[in-house]
Amino acid sequence: MGSQANLRLASIKDHLFPTSVPRSHGVAVLQTADRFGFKIEPKVRHAIYESSPIVALESTIITHGMPYPQNVQTAKEVESIIVGYGAVPATIAILKGxxxxxxxxxxxxxxxxxxxxxxxxxxxxxxxxxxxxxxxxNR
Known part of the structure; x- marks a missing residue:
């Protein structure tokens, strides 16, 4: 039983901390997104292509969580913190369909x-x- 748990943990570790991700994976993700009409911001697109870390953010706090302009300022600050940790922020919303x-x-x-x-x-x-x-x- 212990060896099965170790195998599962090793498998999870490979998913969480891959030593390499083939670039073809990022290309496939981008092709699928393009085919279905998603708009991907250029920095996010580049991060997907390069298999760089991306942090998805809800847009609800911007529209319903705080008053303007505090909401926009907070969103920019959060994105800046994410960039500071080496990831790319990706706030998610549906705009005009x-x-x-x-x-x-x-x-x-x-x-x-x-x-x-x-x-x-x-x-x-x-x-x-x-x-x-x-x-x-998006919620």
């Missing part, structure tokens, strides 16, 4: 200024919102 992975400064500003006009959504609602080209938040 397009799933966005990583947001530009203009996107963050739009979310911050118009927060109350955005609707929070759950995974079950994504296809409906994308189909109707609405702007929502």
């Amino acid at each position: 397009v799933p966005c992975i990583g947001l530009s400064e203009d996107d963050l500003e739009e979310l911050g200024r118009n927060g109350s006009s955005f609707t929070k959504t759950a995974r079950r609602d994504i296809s409906h919102v994308v189909g109707y080209s609405k702007s929502i938040l």
Whole structure:
């Protein structure tokens, strides 16, 4: 029984701390995202291609968690901290029916200024919102 546990732990370790990830994996992820109409911010796209660490962030705090401009300032500070640790931040939102992975400064500003006009959504609602080209938040 102990050896089975060790094998499982070794397998998990390989997933969490891979010694190398083939570049073809990142290319496949990007091709799939492009095929399904995702908008991937260039820094996030590069990180996927290079198999660099990425931290996904909710956009809810920007739109419903704090008042403007504190919300945008906080989002930028959090992203800066992530960059300081060597990862790439990727705030997730759906804007005008397009799933966005990583947001530009203009996107963050739009979310911050118009927060109350955005609707929070759950995974079950994504296809409906994308189909109707609405702007929502990923939750």
